[in-house]
Amino acid sequence: MYTINNKKENANRYGLSFDNKGNGMQRQKCFKAIDPIGKFIGIMAAVAVFTGIIFWLNYIYVTESDWGRILWHDYYEDRGKIDNLYLGSSHVFCDINPQILDELNGEYNFNLASGSQRMNSTFYLLREADRDNELSHVFVEMFYMCSIYDDSYDADPVDDAHLAWCNTDYMKPSINKWEYMLSVAKWGNCVELCLPFARYRSKLGDWDYVKDTIDHKGTEDYHSYQFHDENVTYMKQGRSASAKELSDERRHYGPNRIMKKNPLSDKSKQYLQMTIQYCQEREIPITLYVTPMDDLRLISTLNYDNYVDEVREIADKYGIPFYDFNLVKEEYLPIHYNKYFRDLHHLNDAGAEIFTRFFYQVVSQEESENAEYFHESYAEKLRESAPAIYGIYFRNSEDGAEPSEAYKTVWVASNREEGMEYRIILTPSEGEQYMIQDFEQNKEFTVPEGETGICTIVARMTDAPNDVVQTMEIDY
Amino acid sequence: MLFNTPQYILFLPLVVIVYYCLPRKIRYIWLLITSYYFYMQWNPLYVTLLFFCTLLTYLCGIIIEKMRSREADSTEDSERKKLCVKQKLCFAICILLNLAILGFFKYFQFGISVLNRLLSYIHIDEISWGGNILLPVGISFYILQALGYLIDVYRGDIYAEKNFLRYALFVSFFPQLVAGPIERSKNLLVQLHTPQSLSYENIRRGSLLVLYGLFLKMVIADRAAILVDTVYGDSAAYPGFYVVVATLFFSIQIYCDFYGYSTIARGSALIMGIHLMDNFNAPYYARSVKEFWRRWHISLSGWFRDYLYIPLGGNRKGTIRKRGNLLTVFAVSGLWHGASFAFIFWGILNGIYQVIEDVSEEVAERTMRYRQKWLNVLGKEEEKTGRRFSRKIFQTVITFLLVSFAWLFFRAGELDQAKEVLVNMFRTNNWTILFDGSLYELGVAKNYMNVLLGSILFLFVIDYFKYHGRDVADAFLRQGWWFRVTGIMILLFAILLYGCYGQLYDIQQFIYFQF
Numbered sequence: 007m008y009t010i011n012n013k014k015e016n017a018n019r020y021g022l023s024f025d026n027k028g029n030g031m032q033r034q035k036c037f038k039a040i041d042p043i044g045k046f047i048g049i050m051a052a053v054a055v056f057t058g059i060i061f062w063l064n065y066i067y068v069t070e071s072d073w074g075r076i077l078w079h080d081y082y083e084d085r086g087k088i089d090n091l092y093l094g095s096s097h098v099f100c101d102i103n104p105q106i107l108d109e110l111n112g113e114y115n116f117n118l119a120s121g122s123q124r125m126n127s128t129f130y131l132l133r134e135a136d137r138d139n140e141l142s143h144v145f146v147e148m149f150y151m152c153s154i155y156d157d158s159y160d161a162d163p164v165d166d167a168h169l170a171w172c173n174t175d176y177m178k179p180s181i182n183k184w185e186y187m188l189s190v191a192k193w194g195n196c197v198e199l200c201l202p203f204a205r206y207r208s209k210l211g212d213w214d215y216v217k218d219t220i221d222h223k224g225t226e227d228y229h230s231y232q233f234h235d236e237n238v239t240y241m242k243q244g245r246s247a248s249a250k251e252l253s254d255e256r257r258h259y260g261p262n263r264i265m266k267k268n269p270l271s272d273k274s275k276q277y278l279q280m281t282i283q284y285c286q287e288r289e290i291p292i293t294l295y296v297t298p299m300d301d302l303r304l305i306s307t308l309n310y311d312n313y314v315d316e317v318r319e320i321a322d323k324y325g326i327p328f329y330d331f332n333l334v335k336e337e338y339l340p341i342h343y344n345k346y347f348r349d350l351h352h353l354n355d356a357g358a359e360i361f362t363r364f365f366y367q368v369v370s371q372e373e374s375e376n377a378e379y380f381h382e383s384y385a386e387k388l389r390e391s392a393p394a395i396y397g398i399y400f401r402n403s404e405d406g407a408e409p410s411e412a413y414k415t416v417w418v419a420s421n422r423e424e425g426m427e428y429r430i431i432l433t434p435s436e437g438e439q440y441m442i443q444d445f446e447q448n449k450e451f452t453v454p455e456g457e458t459g460i461c462t463i464v465a466r467m468t469d470a471p472n473d474v475v476q477t478m479e480i481d482y
Numbered sequence: 483m484l485f486n487t488p489q490y491i492l493f494l495p496l497v498v499i500v501y502y503c504l505p506r507k508i509r510y511i512w513l514l515i516t517s518y519y520f521y522m523q524w525n526p527l528y529v530t531l532l533f534f535c536t537l538l539t540y541l542c543g544i545i546i547e548k549m550r551s552r553e554a555d556s557t558e559d560s561e562r563k564k565l566c567v568k569q570k571l572c573f574a575i576c577i578l579l580n581l582a583i584l585g586f587f588k589y590f591q592f593g594i595s596v597l598n599r600l601l602s603y604i605h606i607d608e609i610s611w612g613g614n615i616l617l618p619v620g621i622s623f624y625i626l627q628a629l630g631y632l633i634d635v636y637r638g639d640i641y642a643e644k645n646f647l648r649y650a651l652f653v654s655f656f657p658q659l660v661a662g663p664i665e666r667s668k669n670l671l672v673q674l675h676t677p678q679s680l681s682y683e684n685i686r687r688g689s690l691l692v693l694y695g696l697f698l699k700m701v702i703a704d705r706a707a708i709l710v711d712t713v714y715g716d717s718a719a720y721p722g723f724y725v726v727v728a729t730l731f732f733s734i735q736i737y738c739d740f741y742g743y744s745t746i747a748r749g750s751a752l753i754m755g756i757h758l759m760d761n762f763n764a765p766y767y768a769r770s771v772k773e774f775w776r777r778w779h780i781s782l783s784g785w786f787r788d789y790l791y792i793p794l795g796g797n798r799k800g801t802i803r804k805r806g807n808l809l810t811v812f813a814v815s816g817l818w819h820g821a822s823f824a825f826i827f828w829g830i831l832n833g834i835y836q837v838i839e840d841v842s843e844e845v846a847e848r849t850m851r852y853r854q855k856w857l858n859v860l861g862k863e864e865e866k867t868g869r870r871f872s873r874k875i876f877q878t879v880i881t882f883l884l885v886s887f888a889w890l891f892f893r894a895g896e897l898d899q900a901k902e903v904l905v906n907m908f909r910t911n912n913w914t915i916l917f918d919g920s921l922y923e924l925g926v927a928k929n930y931m932n933v934l935l936g937s938i939l940f941l942f943v944i945d946y947f948k949y950h951g952r953d954v955a956d957a958f959l960r961q962g963w964w965f966r967v968t969g970i971m972i973l974l975f976a977i978l979l980y981g982c983y984g985q986l987y988d989i990q991q992f993i994y995f996q997f
Contacts, residue, residue: 045682052967059975196488198984207979211929 063203069219074120074169076231076240078176081118081135084243088139089113093128094147096121096246097297100352102145103362104243110366113142117244121169124152125277130186132281134177136288144285144292145369146278148328149351150313153274154263171199237348248354252347255460255481257302257397258416259350265307268316275320282324293369294321294328298341298361299351301388304332305419306399310384327373331361333381336391339364388421393475395420395428395465398482416482418449418463425468426475432482434459445471453482483523485746486699486983493520494692497656498685498753506677510651513674513754520656521620528618531587535580536653539628542576543635543642543649550638573636577629584625587617592821620660622818626785628653631667633789640667648674655756657747661740663761663781670758678755683959690955690970691749697973698742700981702941705934706735708925708982714893717906720924723915725890725907728924732893733886734938737766740779764949766885766942769877771835774885782818786811805840809833819892824900828891835884933980 090113092098098119107115118131128146135141170190177183191199198204209215222228233240239247263269270278285292294317304310314330321328331339339361346357353361368376381387396419418428430442430451435458442451445466453461461482465475483489497516504512522529546569553565585593591611598608631652634640643649652671658664678684713720713728720728744761751758761780768774775783791811797804809830816829857863890907894900915921922928947954958969 048963051963052970055967055971056974059971063975063979193488195984197978201978204978204984207984210979 060201060203064201065223066216066219067203067206067209068175069206069222072228072233073240073246074172074176076233077118077120077244078173079231080242080244081116082178084114084116085138087114088116088135089142090115090145091132091135091139091141091143092117092119092145092147092244093123093131094119094145095123095149095152096352097149097299098123098147099244099246100248100348100354101297101358101361102245102365103355103358104245105241106359106362107366108243110363111370115243119147119244120173122152124155124170125274125281126189127170127173127186129277129281129284130182130189131173132284133182134180134186136284136290137180137182141290143369144290146281146292146294148278148294148296148317150265150269150296150307150310153278153317154265154269154271154313155274168205171202171205174199175202247358248348248352249356250348250354252300252344252349254344254478256349257300257478257480258482259302259306259397259399259419263307265309265312267312269313270316270320278320279324282320282326286324292326294326295365295369296330296332297351298331298334298339298353298357300347300396301332301342301421302396302399302419303350304384305388305396305421306417314384327369329368329376329380330384331365333384333387334364334379335381335387338379391421393420393422393426393465393467395426395463395476395478397478398461398463398480415450415452418451418465420449420465427466427468427471429462429464431462431464432457432459433462458482483520485743485750486696486704489523494750494753501754502680506679509677510648510674513655514647514651517651517654517656517659521654521659524619524660525616528616531583531618531621532624532654533650535583535625535628536650537646538576538579539632539653540643540646540649542572543632544644545572546632546636547642569636573632576632580625580629584621587615587621589817589821590615623662623664624653624659626782626818627664630664630785630789631671634667640671643667643671655751657750658758661743661747662779663744663747663759664785665758665781666784670756673756681755684755685753687955687959688749688752688754690959691752692746693749693970693973693977694955695742695745695747695749696977696981697937698738698745698941700742700983701976702934702937703735703738703742704982704987705926705930705980706731706738709921710735710893712924714903717903721906722908722910722912724912724920724924725903727916727921729886729890729893729907733766733882733889734941736889736892737762738941764945766882767878767945767949768881769874770839770881771832771884772839774881775832775836782815786815790814805837808836808840812836820895822895823897824891824895827897827900828888831888831891832885835888930980933976937976937980 090107090111092102092104092115096119099117102115102117102119104115104117107113116135118135120127120131123131132144132146174183174187174190177186187199227233237248237250241247282292296314296317307313310332314333317330318328336342341353341357341360346353346360348354348357368379381390398416399419400416418430420426420428424447427445427447428443428449429445431439432442432453433439437457437459445464447468459482461480462477463480464477466473467475483493493516497513501509501512518529518532521532549565549569549572553562553569556562556565591614594609594611601608631640631643631649635642643652648671651674652665652667655665655670655674710728710732713724714732717725741762748758748760759781763777763780765774765777768777791807794807794810795803796807810833812829812833813826814829816826816832819825819829890903891897891900894903919928922931926934944954947957958966961969
């Protein structure tokens with residue numbers, strides 16, 4: 007298309023040369039020739055410098071995953087001897103006591119649980135554990151907050167993703183690990199996933215933080231893989247111990263999601279099915295379960311049964327047991343007292359002991375033998391319970407968006423839709439006490455924005471106006 | 483697929499590895515496939531538009547050339563005239579069709595809104611248009627590139643490309659497809675004919691350019707964007723010097739954004755042995771708006787100069803015509819940038835600056851002549867002032883401020899919003915915000931602001947050498963191992979530590995993608 011002269015003109019402009027046939031343009035040599043070995047050594051040395059800086063930055067910035075670091079260290083120490091594997095969220099490492107289970111079943115139990123563990127994490131952690139151990143039974147915990155969100159949900163908490171990435175930080179290299187990494191991060195997050203220090207960029211220049219991190223990494227606890235703070239201690243086999251007790255003043259909760267029909271996200275459902283199929287293909291028994299939570303949490307979803315129904319449907323489809331311990335009849339598991347909870351959804355040591363023993367009793371029997379322990383639905387459980395109030399909550403709007411002004415509009419959580427009346431009195435930290443309503447059936451009320459204090463709720467039944475059912479004082 | 487995403491950082495090496503593994507003769511086919519794949523990442527459907535424009539200009543180029551050769555062979559005058567008319571007709575149809583496509587996708591909605599505004603003045607019902615036309619990314623760039631080729635063929639400056647696939651690659655070459663540089667056939671097509679062998683120098687120089695481009699985009703442009711967006715998003719809440727500072731930062735943002743893109747494009751192409759033109763040459767060191775436009779978006783300025791300004795008569799038809807041409811070209815340039823009166827105004831304002839410069843140069847020249855006469859009469863010698871450093875600084879600063887003022891209209895996007903921003907700018911005199919730490923509350927915390935300012939200083943140092951004709955990349959790559967590794971690590975870790983990416987930031991699209 008061009009004449010040779012055209013090409014030459016053009017070539018000169020760009021410092022190119024070419025042979026008489028008019029092809030094979032070569033960039034004129036502007037640089038000293040470097041021998042290939044020198045080049046290779048130079049590149050390798052640069053890579054080594056880069057890697058060194060990465061290690062140094064990780065050392066001075068990364069602190070988040072003491073739990074993950076110790077858990078995975080513990081796991082790799084116990085590798086090969088795990089019989090029963092407990093997967094799931096923080097509910098597992100707080101509520102299931104593997105040491106008690108060891109005594110009860112005479113096998114080795116391990117909680118491979120991590121904070122806010124979603125179903126995709128569960129699937130890959132199962133594969134990791136199955137590769138290293140001869141598993142006899144897998145227990146998958148199904149906390150609804152980890153199963154109803156998908157990646158597209160705007161309020162997907164940033165920390166949840168971080169918690170999943172922490173697992174990958176400490177897992178040993180394998181194809182399973184790479185697949186897991188691809189599963190828990192979007193393309194835009196892959197730098198943060200692969201280079202943990204990049205998650206701490208907001209701390210850049212915060213020298214106090216850096217000093218604390220370096221100091222922490224010099225402690226005996228850090229080097230001996232111990233973890234304890236004022237409330238929590240890491241015990242062996244992936245267990246978190248705490249003696250902390252829940253108080254009435256802290257009985258408020260929000261935001262929460264209204265549980266619509268079929269609330270499981272597509273991704274959760276897909277990975278749950280993959281997890282079940284994986285176990286069934288390898289003939290490993292699998293059980294799904296939900297740990298007990300405070301009723302305030304469950305009532306604030308408005309229809310918790312929608313969740314239970316969907317998980318039950320999947321369990322039935324695959325013919326595996328599913329136990330929701332929130333549906334247990336009070337007489338079999340009398341655990342719904344503040345002294346057994348460390349917060350609204352995690353049990354403390356005393357609660358975990360009671361629960362673990364009951365849990366073992368249930369899972370060691372055939373599913374049909376357990377029917378008597380459970381209510382058919384959560385609604386049935388509320389109906390059959392004595393009238394009670396559980397606290398106050400605020401929640402997201404129907405479309406999932408958070409309320410624009412937190413705690414402005416709140417609801418009383420009780421186990422009666424009708425027939426119960428509430429007196430609501432607010433005592434602000436600064437200012438005079440005032441009454442919102444005096445024994446009315448209305449559960450919804452407004453707290454002035456920015457105001458804090460104590461909310462006193464007195465409940466009575468409409469048909470027994472002289473008997474107070476319950477009085478509760480709650481911080482707001 | 484944006485250049486500043488991990489996808490591209492994986493895509494590029496894959497393309498390069500396969501490119502060099504293939505025989506030279508078919509490498510362009512691989513590049514064509516990858517370019518179309520790259521484009522389809524935005525909207526697979528719009529690839530048909532790219533294909534249509536390519537096919538249209540390709541066929542017209544071939545037809546025009548065939549007619550020209552027949553015209554040359556023909557001995558009869560009438561036959562030659564006929565062929566000449568046919569050539570013109572073919573050329574005009576092709577140009578019009580391409581402009582119609584551009585017009586429809588880019589200006590149709592704007593045209594409807596203008597028409598409705600006019601109709602409302604004369605109390606006629608507005609035309610209802612509920613549709614929303616999605617602007618195909620890069621359409622303004624690849625159409626201009628294809629038209630440039632066609633005009634070159636029509637003028638007989640180049641021969642038409644016979645190989646359709648190679649021509650399609652010329653139009654769609656992925657590094658420069660969506661935001662330029664708008665390459666000339668004389669540069670790019672010839673290189674696509676003669677692929678180079680694997681070169682260590684090209685790879686390391688190209689990689690350095692990619693790294694520097696990412697630094698400009700992720701460390702400077704996207705960080706400055708946070709501050710700019712905060713202020714321009716609510717100029718009523720951030721009046722006075724907030725707007726001034728945000729406007730100055732926008733000047734830096736748009737430069738680093740676009741220069742960053744062009745640099746990554748150049749680097750990506752260079753790794754494959756293809757040399758794209760440099761789109762920027764230290765524009766903020768310019769000492770006049772005219773000089774600024776010789777250094778800013780050089781490929782577009784050159785396109786408009788060669789294919790619009792000169793055909794309009796350029797500066798050959800008298801002073802008034804010259805100035806008229808200048809204003810016309812800049813108005814068109816404004817319209818090319820965006821379908822809004824604010825962009826047109828921005829273009830015209832830049833044209834007006836240059837007309838004023840032209841007039842003041844003329845006046846200064848006459849004054850100097852009279853002054854010289856008087857000095858001769860008085861027997862004194864002329865004092866040379868033109869090369870004074872302070873004068874150069876003054877001219878550079880004034881040019882920067884004038885250009886930044888024009889960017890205000892560009893950033894606002896609509897004239898009404900520009901007016902609002904301007905009103906808020908002059909509403910209050912809150913100069914103390916420059917020193918009392920208020921600027922750190924615009925989304926860029928103190929430590930990030932310090933890094934941002936340091937990075938801008940670094941950019942200006944590099945540009946200083948560039949302004950004086952030094953090839954900084956060459957000079958850098960000639961240094962010792964330690965120096966090179968230190969420099970590369972600084973760039974790399976500046977991006978990793980201070981770049982806007984990941985969970986805390988939305989990955990910012992390049993500003994020029996919208997054009």
